[in-house]
Amino acid sequence: MEMHEAKRVEIIIEKIMENRLTDLLIEAGVKGFSVLPVSGGSGSSGHWSREGQISRAQGMSAVVCLVKPERLEKTLDAIFPMLDRHIGVVSVTDTKVMRAELF
Amino acid sequence: MEQLFSLAQQNLLSPIILFFALGFSVAIAKSDLNFPEAIAKGMSLYLLFAIGFKGGASLSGYGIDLQLILSLLSGIILSATLPFLAFVLLRILTKMSAIDAAAVAAHYGSISIVTFVAASSILEIQGISYDGYMVAVAATMEAPAIISALWLISRKNKASKGLDGELMREILLNGSIVLLIGSFFIGLITGKDGLSEISPFISAPFKGVLCLFLLDMGLVAGRGLMNAKGAVSGRSVLFGVLMPLAGATIGLIFALVIGLPLGSTVLxxxxxxxxxxxxxxxxxxxxxxxxxxxxxxxxxxxxTFPFNLTVGIPLYVTIATAVIGA
Structure with missing residues (x-):
């Protein structure tokens, strides 16, 4: 089976910013993404957990999208202004996908 | 003074406060007791739905009067102006930056609906009635404080994003407010008949759910305090105790000016x-x-939340009773 080169962009972002981020991804031409819940973690602001929380202000989401290598820069440029001011981590990894036309 | 001690004792020994204290203390002791997020949110939705519906139903048939309008206006004015007092107090008492002080000030102009629910339950235990429309007053007090604080921030930080349309929509249509106001209007429309239809669901289990919810809030507050070691100074903690006393005093003055009865004054x-x-x-x-x-x-x-729950509410009831009379 033929596999195609792609980039996997994973963005861990404050939950409150999730919709704004996904709007930017759509505007940048990203054809699809997945949002995963993050149950807890630790970082420069200390340890945190979603358990028992009722506030939307706390908690993080993971947004994962796969893009063609030539679209990576445009995608990152689109989301950078928002991520610059907010808590979050962006990582990009090389991957392969089966159906390149979907990305 | 005797009444204050008696009220404080009754309050501190009520199940809702004891469950909060249990959650707070076991969180400090690092117990693994936990509520799943979905259950905590579910309980919060239930409480908002119940308090909103009961408030609306109790108001049905009374119509709109001047005191209702004045109460709503008072709520808006208090919410919009208290952040300025909080900001000045923070800048005098602490070395907090202007941005942090303005962000904290927004919280103190806005309201805690859980404290409101706990206070209304304590009033019911004391046999003190209150106006159903206080639920609507609570809802009006959520947003103005945010706008005042963002104005303060925009003066100090030109890079501040401020208030855009999307944020305004999120503030005004946040789920808690929508459910509270929506339930209030459904209660208002359906009245006593509507209340009697769903009373077994929203009346009998209410205090039990509130106990469980406050157990969770105790856990969250205790863990937040443990994780924030060093984030707040002793002077900031002093502000967290002084500001509610200042806010309650101003609230009392507004209540006296518009002639609210005892229960509504306390709220x-x-x-x-x-x-x-x-x-x-x-x-x-x-x-x-x-x-x-x-x-x-x-x-x-x-x-501030634990302070109001344990010391503040009985203190406010005692002061309001002394000023207005039972």
């Missing part, structure tokens, strides 16, 4: 004294990410 004091930890933190994270959330969440949830 206006509680609303003015309480600090938000649901709607405002979310707005601050979006509009002012530079402000440190550990400061405003620790102060509102870890200091």
């Amino acid at each position: 206006l004091m509680v609303l003015s004294a309480s600090a938000s930890y649901i709607a405002v933190p979310a707005a601050m994270r979006v509009a002012v990410p530079e402000a440190n959330p550990a400061i405003y969440l620790t102060l509102s949830l870890g200091v």
Whole structure:
């Protein structure tokens, strides 16, 4: 089976910013993404957990999208202004996908 | 003074406060007791739905009068102006940056609906009635404080994003407010008949759910305090105790001016004294990410919320009773 080169962009972002981020991804031409819940973690602001929380202000989401290598820069440029001011981590990894036309 | 001690004792030994204390203390002791997020949110939705519906139903048939309008206006004015007092107090008492101080100030102009629910339950235990429309007053007090604080921030930080349309929509249509106001109007429309239809669901289990919810809030507050070691100074903690007293005093003055009865006066004091930890933190994270959330969440949830729940509410009931009379 033929596999195609792609980039996997994973963005861990404050939950409150999730919709704004996904709007930017759509505007940048990203054809699809997945949002995963993050149950807890630790970082420069200390340890945190979603358990028992009722506030939307706390908690993080993971947004994962796969893009063609030539679209990576445009995608990152689109989301950078928002991520610059907010808590979050962006990582990009090389991957392969089966159906390149979907990305 | 005797009444204050008696009320404080009754309050401190009520199941809702004891469950909060249990959650707070086991969180400090690092117990693994936990509520799944979905259950905590479910209980919060239930409480908002029940308090909104009961408030609306109790008001049905009374119509709109001058005192209702004045109460709503008082709520809006209090919410819009208390952040300025909080900001000045913070700048005098602490070395907090202007941005952090303004973000904290927003929380103290807005309200804690859980403190409101706990206060109304304590009033019911005391046999003190209150006006159903105080639920609507609570709802009107959520947003103006955010706008005042964002104005303060925009003066100090030109890079501040401020209030855009999307944020305004999120503030005004946040789920808690929509459910509270929606239930209030459904209660208002359906009246006593509607209430009797769903009373077994919203009346009998209410205090039990409130106990469980406050157990969870105790856990969250205790863990927040443990995780925020060093984030807030002793002077900031002092602010977290002084500001509710100042807010309650101003709330009392407003209540006296518009002639509110005892129960509603206590609730206006509680609303003015309480600090938000649901709607405002979310707005601050979006509009002012530079402000440190550990400061405003620790102060509102870890200091002021427990203070109001244990000491504040009986104190406000005693003062209001002394001023207005039972």
